[in-house]
Amino acid sequence: MPGAFIKSIRSRIDARLSSYLAEKREFAARMGDSRATLVDAITELTMRGGKRLRPAVVYAAHSAVTGRDDIDAVIDVGASLELLQTYLLIHDDWMDEDSERRGGPTVHVALAREVGNAHLGNSLAILAGDLASTYAWDLLVQGARAAGRLDETIDAFRQMQEEVVLGQELDIRASLAVERMQDLKTGSYTVRGPLQIGALLGGADSDLIASLMKFGQPLGVAFQLRDDLLGTFGDPKATGKGRGGDLRKGRQNAIMLEAHRSLSRSQRSVLDRVFGRADATTDELEVATQMLIDSGVQARVEARLATLFHEAELALADPRLKEPGTSRLRELSVLIAQRDR
Amino acid sequence: MPGAFIKSIRSRIDARLSSYLAEKREFAARMGDSRATLVDAITELTMRGGKRLRPAVVYAAHSAVTGRDDIDAVIDVGASLELLQTYLLIHDDWMDEDSERRGGPTVHVALAREVGNAHLGNSLAILAGDLASTYAWDLLVQGARAAGRLDETIDAFRQMQEEVVLGQELDIRASLAVERMQDLKTGSYTVRGPLQIGALLGGADSDLIASLMKFGQPLGVAFQLRDDLLGTFGDPKATGKGRGGDLRKGRQNAIMLEAHRSLSRSQRSVLDRVFGRADATTDELEVATQMLIDSGVQARVEARLATLFHEAELALADPRLKEPGTSRLRELSVLIAQRDR
Numbered sequence: 001m002p003g004a005f006i007k008s009i010r011s012r013i014d015a016r017l018s019s020y021l022a023e024k025r026e027f028a029a030r031m032g033d034s035r036a037t038l039v040d041a042i043t044e045l046t047m048r049g050g051k052r053l054r055p056a057v058v059y060a061a062h063s064a065v066t067g068r069d070d071i072d073a074v075i076d077v078g079a080s081l082e083l084l085q086t087y088l089l090i091h092d093d094w095m096d097e098d099s100e101r102r103g104g105p106t107v108h109v110a111l112a113r114e115v116g117n118a119h120l121g122n123s124l125a126i127l128a129g130d131l132a133s134t135y136a137w138d139l140l141v142q143g144a145r146a147a148g149r150l151d152e153t154i155d156a157f158r159q160m161q162e163e164v165v166l167g168q169e170l171d172i173r174a175s176l177a178v179e180r181m182q183d184l185k186t187g188s189y190t191v192r193g194p195l196q197i198g199a200l201l202g203g204a205d206s207d208l209i210a211s212l213m214k215f216g217q218p219l220g221v222a223f224q225l226r227d228d229l230l231g232t233f234g235d236p237k238a239t240g241k242g243r244g245g246d247l248r249k250g251r252q253n254a255i256m257l258e259a260h261r262s263l264s265r266s267q268r269s270v271l272d273r274v275f276g277r278a279d280a281t282t283d284e285l286e287v288a289t290q291m292l293i294d295s296g297v298q299a300r301v302e303a304r305l306a307t308l309f310h311e312a313e314l315a316l317a318d319p320r321l322k323e324p325g326t327s328r329l330r331e332l333s334v335l336i337a338q339r340d341r
Numbered sequence: 342m343p344g345a346f347i348k349s350i351r352s353r354i355d356a357r358l359s360s361y362l363a364e365k366r367e368f369a370a371r372m373g374d375s376r377a378t379l380v381d382a383i384t385e386l387t388m389r390g391g392k393r394l395r396p397a398v399v400y401a402a403h404s405a406v407t408g409r410d411d412i413d414a415v416i417d418v419g420a421s422l423e424l425l426q427t428y429l430l431i432h433d434d435w436m437d438e439d440s441e442r443r444g445g446p447t448v449h450v451a452l453a454r455e456v457g458n459a460h461l462g463n464s465l466a467i468l469a470g471d472l473a474s475t476y477a478w479d480l481l482v483q484g485a486r487a488a489g490r491l492d493e494t495i496d497a498f499r500q501m502q503e504e505v506v507l508g509q510e511l512d513i514r515a516s517l518a519v520e521r522m523q524d525l526k527t528g529s530y531t532v533r534g535p536l537q538i539g540a541l542l543g544g545a546d547s548d549l550i551a552s553l554m555k556f557g558q559p560l561g562v563a564f565q566l567r568d569d570l571l572g573t574f575g576d577p578k579a580t581g582k583g584r585g586g587d588l589r590k591g592r593q594n595a596i597m598l599e600a601h602r603s604l605s606r607s608q609r610s611v612l613d614r615v616f617g618r619a620d621a622t623t624d625e626l627e628v629a630t631q632m633l634i635d636s637g638v639q640a641r642v643e644a645r646l647a648t649l650f651h652e653a654e655l656a657l658a659d660p661r662l663k664e665p666g667t668s669r670l671r672e673l674s675v676l677i678a679q680r681d682r
Contacts, residue, residue, distance in 0.1 A: 032507030032525060033514070091471065095464040123436040123513050126467055127506055130432065133474065134503040141495055150492060154482055162475040165468055166373030172464050173374070184373060 003331055009059055009078070010052040012071055016079045017046055024135060037114075038128045041107050042135070046086045049102040053336070054081040054194045060332055061198030061212060064325025068202075076143025077153070077201060080136045081194055087132035088164060088189070094125050095172050096249065144201065152200045160193035174250065178257045179221070186227065187220025191336070208320055215315035215329065218308040223336045225305040228253040230341065232289060233298060238341040244285035250276025254304075258297050267295055309337040344672055350400055350419070351393045353412055357420045358387055365476060378455075382448050382469045383476070387427045390443040394677070395422040395535045401673055402539030402553060405666025409543075417484030418494070418542060421477045422535055428473035429505060429530070435466050436513050437590065485542065493541045501534035515591065519598045520562070527568065528561025532677070549661055556656035556670065559649040564677045566646040569594040571682065573630060574639060579682040585626035591617025595645075599638050608636055650678040 025039040055078025062074050092098075093106035100106065105113070107128055112121025137157075144153040167185025175181055195216040199209050230238075231246035232255050246253055259271060274280035274288045292298055312333050316326055366380040396419025403415050433439075434447035441447065446454070448469055453462025478498075485494040508526025516522055536557040540550050571579075572587035573596050587594055600612060615621035615629045633639055653674050657667055 028507055031504065032521075033510050033516075038506070038510055091467060095467070097460070119438070120513065124510065126432060126436070127510050127513075130474075131503065131506045133471075134499055134506065137478075137499050138503075141499065145492065150495075151486065154491075154495075158475055158478050158482070162472065162479075163372065165379070165472045165475065166369055169374050169379055169465065169468050172461065172468075175374075180373075 003335060005059075005328060005331070006052070006056045006335070009056050009071060012075055013052050013055045013078050013082060014047070016075050017082060020079060020135070020139065021046065037111070037124060038131050041090075041111060041125070041128045042083075042086055042132045044104075044110070045089065045102065045107055046082060046132075048104055050082060050085070051339075051341075052078070052082065053332070054078065054085065054190060056328075056332055057191060057194035058198035058201070060325055060328035061195045062202040062325070064212070064321045064329055065199045065202035065204045065208060067322035067325070069324050073147055074143070074198060074201060076139045076146065077197060078143075080139035080143060080157075081189070081197075083132050083139060084136040084161070084189065087129045087136060088168075090125055090129035090132065092168060094122055095168070098245075147201050149201050149203070153197055156193065156196045156200060160189045160197075163188040171251075174252050176252060178252050178254060181252075182224040182254070183217075183220060186224045187217070190223050191220035192216040211315065211318045211320065215312050215333075218315075219312040219333050219336060222305050222308040222312065222333075225254050225301055225308070226337060226339060228255050229298065229301060229305070230339075231255075232292065234340065244274070244280075244282075244289060247271075247274050247285060247288060248276075248278060248280055254301055255292065255297060258301050259292065262297065262300070263295060267291055305337060309333060344676060346400075346669060346672070347393070347397045347676070350397050350412060353416055354393050354396045354419050354423060355388070357416050358423060361420060361476070361480065362387065378452070378465060379469045379472050382431075382452060382466070383424075383427055383473045385445075385451070386430065386443065386448055387423060387473075389445055391423060391426070392680075392682075393419070393423065394673070395419065395426065395531060397669075397673055398532060398535035399539035399542070401666055401669035402536045403543040403666070404669055405553070405662045406540045406543035406545045406549060408663035408666070410665050414488055415484070415539060415542065417480045417487065418538060419484075421480035421484060421498075422530070422538075424473050424480060425477040425502070425530065428470045428477060429509075431466055431470035431473065433509060435463055436509070439586075488542050490542050490544070494538055497534065497537045497541055501530045501538075504529040512592075515593050517593060519593050519595060522593075523565040523595070524558075524561060527565045528558070531564050532561035533557040552656065552659045552661065556653050556674075559656075560653040560674050560677060563646050563649040563653065563674075566595050566642055566649070567678060567680060569596050570639065570642060570646070571680075572596075573633065575681065585615070585621075585623075585630060588612075588615050588626060588629060589617075589619060589621055595642055596633065596638060599642050600633065603638065603641065604636060608632055646678060650674060 021039060021043045025036045025043070028039045029036045055074065058078050058081065059071060059074045063069055089101060090107045093101055094108040098106050099109050108122045108125035111124045112118045115121050115124065140153070140157050141150065144150045163184045167181050167188065170177060170181035171185055192213060195212050196209055199212055228246065231251070231253065232244065246255070259268070263271070270288050270291050274284050313330065316329055362380060362384045366377045366384070369380045370377045396415065399419045399422065400412060400415045404410055430442060431448045434442055435449040439447050440450050449463045449466035452465045453459045456462050456465065481494070481498050482491065485491040504525045508522050508524070508529065511518060511522035512526055533554060536553050537550055540553055569587065572592070572594065573585065587596070600609070604612070611629050611632050615625050654671065657670055
């Protein structure tokens with residue numbers, strides 16, 4: 001059954017996150033805020049869904065390098081990446097003024113409601129992100145130390161964060177360097193970073209890591225293309241975000257890049273009516289979305305995704321990569337390229 | 342000449358920060374934003390003043406543990422603490438809606454002006470803080486690794502940040518747990534944390550660190566008391582912040598704590614006219630400040646500071662502490678307790 005291993009990783013990661021955050025809640029209540037507002041906000045978002053994709057990537061890379069099927073060895077580091085994700089989502093959602101995430105309110109919206117004051121709620125959200133970042137470091141250090149690989153792992157973890165921030169800057173400034181932005185913002189900490197960290201935990205040398213990057217680089221771009229496709233054409237019930245959100249927000253993404261390349265002037269004017277307009281109606285969004293389908297924009301982005309997926313698959317032929325890791329990596333690439341949320 | 346060593350540390354730290362940030366600017370311009378907006382904002386604030394007190398504490402603790410006078414050994418870690426400070430100041434200033442810092446505009450104010458959009462400017466400022474945090478980790482790791490003490494140092498560095506965030510939460514919620522808040526928010530990363538990290542870099546065991554904390558704990562509180570005194574009674578030209586800012590902002594601090602304890606009802610009403618009122622006039626602030634002097638509030642806070650200072654001095658009698666470190670620590674405690682900015 002494809003992806004069965006992801007379920008067991010997911011439940012192990014959830015259990016670790018749960019026990020870790022309970023510990024931290026106790027510490028915060030004793031040291032700081034007895035209501036533990038920040039830890040509760042972190043817990044709420046972290047435990048409300050999340051695909052746990054990054055821990056699965058860490059596990060698969062570790063397995064492909066060591067030839068072992070050892071979930072224990074990657075739990076803390078996997079949980080660390082989920083907390084890093086929590087930190088980044090909280091800050092990003094505030095920057096993007098998004099109100100929904102994982103089928104519930106974003107953290108800044110929930111906190112502003114709780115304290116009855118927008119700026120205080122926003123400030124608490126930024127602090128919750130800052131706190132989640134220290135938790136991510138904590139679990140990274142614990143996991144890497146237990147594996148005897150602290151020194152090797154730590155730079156990759158940090159570098160990944162530096163890239164994410166630079167990518168996020170390009171994103172909020174609506175940079176037209178869309179592919180660079182996506183590689184920095186998403187590719188780095190969704191695919192390349194977790195692959196590298198999992199491989200380093202398993203003792204990979206730099207040659208083997210370079211080979212894994214030939215798998216991770218195209219797959220990271222494919223992940224983001226799928227994200228962009230879902231952000232425009234996806235089912236809000238599955239994605240947990242409002243439909244057409246990327247269009248309404250005026251997000252420069254792979255769909256818009258393709259639209260700029262290939263649409264006629266009159267087709268573009270249909271897009272212009274909704275792009276970056278918070279007040280666009282559902283009907284107008286529907287018309288624009290349908291036009292992107294009819295004009296072949298969607299199909300061309302899907303085709304590019306398929307090419308990248310194929311490129312990633314080919315990289316798995318490296319004979320130094322071991323089972324069951326190689327199969328796990330293959331299953332993950334299918335999941336990443338074909339997910340519906 | 343007391344404090345001469347601080348000048349040489351300051352110039353070494355400034356040089357290291359300067360070269361490190363130039364490297365990072367180059368990386369950011371190549372990878373992300375060619376204008377390097379975030380790195381420039383970080384550089385601007387980091388290089389515009391700053392007492393470099395924390396690096397001096399790291400150096401003195403290292404010297405007290407090793408008996409060596411080795412500035413080289415602590416430069417990267419010291420510079421790391423300055424970048425951590427940059428990160429925290431950027432986020433705090435936005436939360437506090439402060440417009441001045443170190444005699445210039447705060448980062449969110451400068452960036453909002455630059456891009457002509459408040460929310461985008463605020464978002465870029467939060468990102469600049471996030472980026473500075475990754476730089477702080479980078480230099481910490483480089484410095485600790487060079488000293489062969491990565492494993493020992495890393496937890497202290499992380500723990501300190503966790504405490505700072507919990508303390509900042511208490512601060513922005515105007516918690517009445519003022520001493521707890523100040524110990525978490527300021528004591529941790531201004532005195533206790535740098536002492537501990539410097540000592541760990543020098544190879545201290547946990548007993549010796551516990552002994553250094555008997556010096557650092559009261560001194561951390563003393564640092565904050567001086568900060569509170571300067572925030573109410575200080576000269577804006579020296580502090581680089583608006584006079585009476587803490588009163589106007591409605592900041593719960595040691596002055597207010599003492600005022601609550603000892604003022605009469607009519608005296609308190611003078612305070613109430615300015616406390617937390619952005620529209621309080623300079624005259625009203627002057628009257629309230631003078632009342633705090635005449636009623637002995639200022640003198641009682643000064644007396645408590647003197648007691649804490651004395652307590653810290655006594656802790657330096659531990660015979661395991663070595664020269665020239667012990668003298669350096671003593672000079673720093675004088676500077677911390679008596680500074681005018």
